[in-house]
Amino acid sequence: MNRFLGHVTNRIDAKGRVSVPAHFRSIIQAAGHTELYALRSLHLPALDAGGPELLTRFDNHLDSEDPFAETADDMSFYLHADGGFLKLDGDGRITVTDFMREHTGISSDVTFAGANTHFQMWHPERFEAHRAKVRQRLAEKRRQENLTAGKS
Template structure:
């Protein structure tokens, strides 16, 4: 993965009256370079955020599930998170995403969305939740050992 193929930084954009939000151009550039047409959007496993990436991340999760006993509790939990907590989404011709209830209900997003780069994927956050989580991560990282 080259430097230009990573999702970096963050930006906050308004949701329009039709429920659409513009994806930051730097993120759209990464998607275009990677040839990503459809985005797999899933409820993050730790944060109150929606994680988004190309279908390859879903395939990675499914390979991991395939290594487990299909009747095990672990395999079923993982499938519930990956399959039951995910949808496919597409950008429109202007580079916007429709923000469905699936996203709003999980994140608390109302009228603005913070896009946060996470290297091989990006996330959709409610802006205040993102600011608080980033500040908390910074405080915890800076604690003396």
């Protein structure tokens, strides 16, 4: 299984390091990467992290946009300039930088959440809150669909 799935929360140690879940590491390693690239999610207080292909995914989307629109420029800037590298040490840990803390609110613990082709890093409580919200929204949507479909 070469997908980022599930979620785990690990503690940041006194030196500001945190272990990337072994399962995620093995996927990264299998893909032949020793470095990760991280973006600050636009809509969420989380980081999107993964190998370089994290970018190509968005790049493809960029190509489909009007290259003269301001949005495209913004996107490009966001992707290529606003990101940061996460260097894995010998034990599969990364150091949590201010770059990450600012955007996510991460302080003492980090929740790693799979997102299929990449993964996310969250403040545990915010992750939990988001999870609850997502469930609620999806359940709501399902109810709506049942209402309309149920008439037949």
